[in-house]
Amino acid sequence: MPHRPTPPSSPHRLHTDEADEHSAFMAQQDPLDAAAADWLVRRQDGLTPEEERQFQLWLAADDRHAQAFQQFERLWQRLPTTSALPPAPVKQKVAQSRWRFGETLNAWLPQLSAAAIAFAMVSGGWWGWEQWRDTPTFTESYATVRGQQKKIRLPDGSQLWLDTTTRAEVTYYRDRREVKLPEGQAQFAVQPDPDHPFTVLAGAVRVTVVGTRFSVRNTRSGLHEGDVGVVVEQGHVRVATSSKAPASAHQSSMADLTAGQSLVANAMNGLGPVQQEGTVQAALWREGRVNFDNTPLAVALAEFARYSDVRLLVRDPQVAALRISGSFDLRRLDAFERALPQVLPVRLHNADGVTEIVASRI
Incomplete structure (x- = not known):
């Protein structure tokens, strides 16, 4: 034979x-x-x-x-x-x-x-x-405009929740599920399926799971500008980066995250340290809120600008670098504006329909 x-x-x-x-x-x-x-x-x-x-x-x-x-x-x-x-x-x-x-x-x-x-x-x-x-069995692109959020149910029962100004490209294959997140922020509630791992590709970061709930942020402005943030709300995910930066004692190219943990990564520096984020913090953006923790004023304004027009101007670099902390409603820029003189040494100067944030006079 x-x-x-x-x-x-x-x-x-x-x-x-x-x-x-x-x-x-x-x-x-x-x-x-x-x-x-x-x-x-x-x-x-x-x-x-x-x-x-x-x-x-x-x-x-x-x-x-x-x-x-x-x-x-x-x-x-x-x-x-x-x-x-x-x-x-x-x-x-x-x-x-x-x-x-x-x-x-x-x-x-x-x-x-x-x-x-x-x-x-x-x-x-x-x-x-x-x-x-490698021939896709399902492919679809989803997007939101500024100020919009959208919930999406995928064919396998998994769910996406897209934040403002977000693009997601979903492709299912015969042996895996894949989502590319070139811009924005999204929460993923993944239907468990060990035979078809679920992968999110965002910048230089690759997040792989079987079944869990987590969020990925890949934005060019606001908090974590240019970085990719991953927050796990439930279950377990593996985060890897294609960074070619040499690993050190405080840095690696792969990390496992469980519920309540987070990290920030980028192509230049690889994975940052694992933080205890907490599930409440992870859900804030879906409630239309944001927490600033010693955040530069310019970054805080850029975060608000992701959701709506911001008619606040900062010309003075020293004022832009002032640090602000607190929890704010992303849909209430007016409340944030009124709070600024109470928490920072600044005042609001109105001229020609423009409101400028300037340093307070002593």
């Missing part, structure tokens, strides 16, 4: 269910053709001494094995694209060989024998299967 080949090596580590799907595909091919084609592609990638020994044993086990292998080797040499590709690292050779068979199959189909077609199927099978696995 012909030897059944093992699945070709892949640059990606597979889950058990993924390997089973590919094995089912390979099982549909002619065993002898599949084995010969598989050995040819694997030898291009480079065999270990043990794999070379297994290959020689396979050749010696049956004369038909050597004949099939030589037939595919001759076909490989005749294909016009085998020399068209530039030299590639060893890890890329298998993927490229399968790719070029998929590209040239249609043009060569009239000239190929049944065995050659089987070779093309086997060689291109992994690539085609990977493409099938």
